[in-house]
Amino acid sequence: MKKQAPVGRSSDRSGSRRAGNYFGVSWFDLAISVGLLVIVGAVLIWVAIRVIRPAPPDTLTISAGPEHSRFWLEAQQYKEILKRNGVTLNVLTSSGTLENLKRLADPTSHVDLGFVQSGLTRVSSVVSPDTHPAGLMSLGSVSNWPLFVFYRGPELTRLSEFKGKQLAIGRDGSGTHQIVLLLLRANGVEGNGDTQMLPIEGEVAVNALLDGKVDAAFLTADSARPFLMQKLIRTAGVRLFSFTQAKAYVRTFPFLRQFEVPMGAFDLANNLPPEPTATIETTMELIARNTLHPALSDLIIEAAGEVHSDASLLQDAGEFPAPFAHDFPLSPDAARYYKSGKSFVYRTMPFWLASLVDRLLVLVVPVVVVLIPALRFIPPLYAWRVKSRFYRRYGELIALERNVLDDPSEENHAEFASKLNDIETALNKLKMPLAYADSFYALREHISYVRSQIAALRRGAND
Template identity: 50%
Template sequence: MKAQRPRPPHFPDDAAHVEWRDHTLLYVAVAALIVLGVTLIVWIIDPAPPRTITMSAGPHDSSFLVAAEQYKRILAHNGITLNVLESDGSVQNLKRLLDPAQHVDIAFVQGGVADGLDTSTLMSLGSVFYVPVVVFYRGTGLTELSQLEGKRIAVGREGSGTRQLALKLLDANGIAPGGTTTLLPSDGLQAATQLVTGEADAAILSGDSATRGLMLRVLRVPGISVMNFDEARAYTRLFPYLDEIDLPPGVLDLRHRIPPDTIHLVSPTVELVARANLHPAISDLLIEAAQEVHGLPGLLQRAGEFPSPVARDYQISEDAQRYYKTGKSFLYRTLPFWVASIGDRVLVLLLPMAVLLFPAMRLIPALYRWRVRSRIYRYYGALIAIERGALADSTAEERKRLFEELDQIEASLNQLRMPLAYADAFYVLREHVGFVRSRLEAGAA
């Protein structure tokens, strides 16, 4: 019993449609691959900047919160919404940054509060202002913190950066909690009041606690003095996050020459700390806002001193380093923020697009060549099947069906549009069709 012959392959009648489909499929497939690759690059490497970010600032009416509100107004000019959160100060700000559940992107953090915490996921955009340590005491002649041993010292409220820094400085001078020295949990106006009324022998103030107005009020009280840090240089060596700053004579009150002599102080700096995934465009906007807010001259700083790329406790980000060296890019200087953002991302994508496009351009001819040859091979498959049928013992009806299949092949070849590069293969195929026809006719005779 003869095995049943497989059905002949289908040959399209519209050859022009076949050629159009070959070109379209190739270009669409390659274009889809390029679009997919570029989309992945955009999504993973260079996403669009967010329109809303969150900042942890400081207590109500503090300089931290006032500065954050100024940042908010500046960022709003570029379509960025800054959500400002009140906090207890630098310690809580740092904990919020380290807790992903808090969704805080940026915060003011005073130097020296990161002891024992893993801050590798954070980066600094630079230092923005000083928060000097000012020690007021009853009496005169105090030049060392160790001289406060056994006295009552206001060191700041629990959880504040002032208290944490004060305890470090006192510990370096041999004064620790639980000893003969009484450490009072008060700061600001409360600490100054305790000092004036005699409830405290000394008060360590820092940041908003040591405002110009409060310092003048305290120094005008008879019997109250401010400590001169004669060992300021030693403190800056032992505590790298501290700087040595001076209060020149008369800087608080020129008319009454307050202070009468230069006062040496030590001061940590407040850094603008962010999470490592902060978008580069947002980083530029924040540093630009910091220049506008903190770049003016003040009681403790010269014009243009802040923001500074000198970071203390945290590694300065690469985007911040680039901004401090070269400033904003040409696009951001000349175009609105969101237009420049799109243009910047397009430029970033040119390189990966080129990397994908050149191999794709080389791949298209290979795919097209494979498509043309596969069509020719499909004809040859049908010819082989017809030839085998001609060689076999076949009836007149079977030979008639083989002739019909061969006529169908020839009709399809007559309409087939073959590229000139494959004309030789096309004419060889036509010759082989004639060869099979002759074999089939010989078998019929």
């Protein structure tokens, strides 16, 4: 025979179920309260991502140099390195650093990077001194740029002694051309009268010197290729000019540095040159627009390290890239990179993932500063939402009471009774947390009070 559950226990469970139907968390009100906070948080996060730390672009443009020139070839290496990190580098050919600078100075050219010879802005009118520092910045020097002067005839010790001669000073538009003009003019040598300045460089200039068509050739790192230097140094009657006034040039022109050609650098067997030879050099800087994304700045300098850090006849291993800036201020991001390297996320993660994490870290600021303190507003907002339902019923109750007092007709009283019943029915179906049961019973008591008051008034009127 089946056992019957005790009546009291069954009744308790039934009552509990019914209570659970009316008393509990008001999920709708809670959703509204939390939802407002979520919307505010979403707006803050959007602002943080789009304004504080936007995503780095996936395409950059660099103005390099003539096709197959040293810096055009090195720009191709940059392109391959950046490609590994999902960034496309467009390489533009140019006539040289002068055109690179002109493109960088023009925002409409959409050029982000360029190789620019230091000191060029001092001898060129391409960029106004009043405007270029505001829009451009340096990512550091990526190579040195020594000046080699080969000449025929008796030994010369000063550039002023080249007056009245035929000189190959580099092609128009090149940084070498501009710098050599500056140095010669400082020595009183102008391209007029007996002095002829020919815009030729590299092998053309070397052959002109060997054939006796020019008296001197001014060569820099891009045009002074090792086989040409060896060819010149081994030719009888051709000398390598020694800048005996090198210190004075460096003091006069701050963008210049001293450079020493080691003894035997071009021919160890024959010890050519036979003694250390002093010359001067500029540096080649990587210039960028000041809108360059910090993450890309790190990536580009890292690429420069791969391309320019090897030892050569002209530089020590690891000498470049370096935080040397002359005409433009060193980028704060570049300065930070040279000091401490890449941040932890970029050292340990792929570039695309590190970029995402770096941007997400920015969200910590609005979350900590705004969202966490804002959490304390959720309970009051939730309480207001729940109590507002009682407030609405109180408003309806007051309106009903005043309406029937103003017009105690039978018809109006019938409408009052019907609406009062509706309020009470809706109240009984209202789901709310148990913490607000006192408001629930208070409203029910007030409904009964209004009903009894109106009933007493009607009895008095009938008597």
